[in-house]
Amino acid sequence: MSRADLIVSLVKAGSQGDQQLLRTTVEAMAAEERAKHHHQLADKLEENLQAANGRPRAPEVVRSFDGGHGGLLYEVEPRRALEALFLESSTLEACRELVEEQHRKDILRSYGLEPRNRVLLSGPPGNGKTSLAEAIAAQLLVPLFVVRYEAVIGSFLGETSGRLKRLFDFVRTHQCVLFFDEFDTLGKERGDVHETGEIKRVVSSLLLQIDALPSHVVVVTATNHAELLDRAVWRRFQLRLSLPAPTLAQKEEWFTRFQARLDAPLGFSPKTLAAKIQASSFSDLEQFCEDIQRRYVLALPDSNLKRIVTARLKQWQARFTINQ
Numbered sequence: 001m002s003r004a005d006l007i008v009s010l011v012k013a014g015s016q017g018d019q020q021l022l023r024t025t026v027e028a029m030a031a032e033e034r035a036k037h038h039h040q041l042a043d044k045l046e047e048n049l050q051a052a053n054g055r056p057r058a059p060e061v062v063r064s065f066d067g068g069h070g071g072l073l074y075e076v077e078p079r080r081a082l083e084a085l086f087l088e089s090s091t092l093e094a095c096r097e098l099v100e101e102q103h104r105k106d107i108l109r110s111y112g113l114e115p116r117n118r119v120l121l122s123g124p125p126g127n128g129k130t131s132l133a134e135a136i137a138a139q140l141l142v143p144l145f146v147v148r149y150e151a152v153i154g155s156f157l158g159e160t161s162g163r164l165k166r167l168f169d170f171v172r173t174h175q176c177v178l179f180f181d182e183f184d185t186l187g188k189e190r191g192d193v194h195e196t197g198e199i200k201r202v203v204s205s206l207l208l209q210i211d212a213l214p215s216h217v218v219v220v221t222a223t224n225h226a227e228l229l230d231r232a233v234w235r236r237f238q239l240r241l242s243l244p245a246p247t248l249a250q251k252e253e254w255f256t257r258f259q260a261r262l263d264a265p266l267g268f269s270p271k272t273l274a275a276k277i278q279a280s281s282f283s284d285l286e287q288f289c290e291d292i293q294r295r296y297v298l299a300l301p302d303s304n305l306k307r308i309v310t311a312r313l314k315q316w317q318a319r320f321t322i323n324q
């Protein structure tokens with residue numbers, strides 16, 4: 001929202017005694033100030049909001065951002081560019097739209113619309129779910145906050161609910177990407193008939209809190225097992241993107257880029273390597289190429305790339321067979 005709109009909202013909230021509007025407006029102001037690195041002002045706004053709601057600030061979560069340990073989230077400085085990832089064109093397009101909506105939310109709001117902010121990523125391990133969350137944050141120029149389940153989930157359910165509440169109270173006042181990895185570990189509990197009603201309540205409340213987040217918080221959830229999520233969970237996400245394993249053409253493109261980066265012929269054409277390599281993920285391709293690059297660099301200036309690639313291919317295929 002533009003500054004002028006925020007002030008109008010504030011006045012409206014005050015004159016109509018609308019607590020909900022007051023809360024969302026002050027949250028948006030705090031998030032904007034924080035994005036400008038005006039942390040003191042953002043903290044003050046947040047404190048006053050909490051005081052108005054009769055609640056103390058959430059010290060545990062705040063501490064985690066001061067570099068302390070045992071926080072409910074950790075912050076990743078996003079560096080990955082969207083263009084550096086191998087994505088299907090529809091996925092890339094969807095991400096660009098999301099980023100544009102976030103960047104141009106003022107225009108959307110002047111038409112009574114909100115930008116989309118809930119994304120579900122699914123696909124087998126090592127194919128870019130975490131990397132895409134990071135790239136979205138980088139594109140939006142906001143921090144990436146990753147939820148630490150081991151810190152959030154306590155031995156008592158009441159504890160878990162309380163921590164989740166603190167976590168959400170904290171992120172509401174930040175422009176950020178909030179990342180839930182392996183969301184199915186939480187989401188699937190809901191569908192498990194053996195779980196107690198209390199766990200279901202925690203998960204339901206988590207979903208409600210995700211729904212209620214202001215649109216300046218972009219929630220990205222990732223799962224390797226989309227089939228384990230029930231429809232109600234699935235439906236909540238406005239963008240549902242799948243990140244599949246690399247195709248043959250993508251493998252070829254991967255080796256073409258790798259060869260260009262090394263600035264030396266690999267001894268095999270990228271097409272031949274793509275056909276030979278057994279790799280079920282981009283992460284596999286990355287590891288394979290890094291292995292080659294290490295040997296190549298250490299053997300300079302007498303590196304024989306063809307020999308290195310041949311040896312690595314042999315080792316790699318053997319490892320792959322053992323792991324199957």
Ligand SMILES: Nc1ncnc2c1ncn2[C@@H]1O[C@H](COP(=O)(O)OP(=O)(O)OP(=O)(O)O)[C@@H](O)[C@H]1O
Nearest residue numbers: 085086087124125126127128129130131282283286
């Ligand atoms: N689509 C992709 N394009 C380019 N690099 C990729 C892609 N997917 C994965 N990688 C590389 O593989 C590594 C692992 O990827 P990432 O952690 O994003 O996968 P993930 O799907 O989140 O895996 P997991 O389900 O195990 O958490 C990253 O370091 C990244 O560089």
